[in-house]
Amino acid sequence: QVQLVESGGGLVQAGGSLRLSCAASGRTFSTYAMGWFRQVPGKERQFVATISASGGSTLYANSVKGRFTILRDNAKNTVYLQMNSLKPDDTAVYYCAADRTTILRIGVASYDYWGQGTQVTVSS
Numbered sequence: 001q002v003q004l005v006e007s008g009g010g011l012v013q014a015g016g017s018l019r020l021s022c023a024a025s026g027r028t029f030s031t032y033a034m035g036w037f038r039q040v041p042g043k044e045r046q047f048v049a050t051i052s053a054s055g056g057s058t059l060y061a062n063s064v065k066g067r068f069t070i071l072r073d074n075a076k077n078t079v080y081l082q083m084n085s086l087k088p089d090d091t092a093v094y095y096c097a098a099d100r101t102t103i104l105r106i107g108v109a110s111y112d113y114w115g116q117g118t119q120v121t122v123s124s
Helices: none
Strands: 004-007 010-013 018-024 033-039 046-051 058-060 068-073 078-083 092-099 118-123
Touching (some): 004 092, 033 068, 046 078, 058 068, 078 092
Parallel strands (some): 010 118
Antiparallel strands (some): 004 018, 033 046, 046 058, 068 078, 092 118
């Protein structure tokens, strides 16, 4: 069992930056691929980024590529999402998730554990 707690969300102006953190419980964090997803009211949860268990491989949605960076620190059981050049369209609740497999996956159903989410609002 893995428990995930996100933090770092907030209100930022367009063009600004935020860094989200996701702290995980348990001793198996380093064996999970981790992902970030986001959701706006009335729409499906969508993939943002994922990182392999070792941190050596990453994958991004086209909409955030070049602006967002996913990182992890296995010693601290934490995964991060560095978000730069934010746009109003990035406004959403951001969720981190853990996947027990070793391959990078982008489907919501592929992930086994989810955090409660953190709100990111980008003003124009």
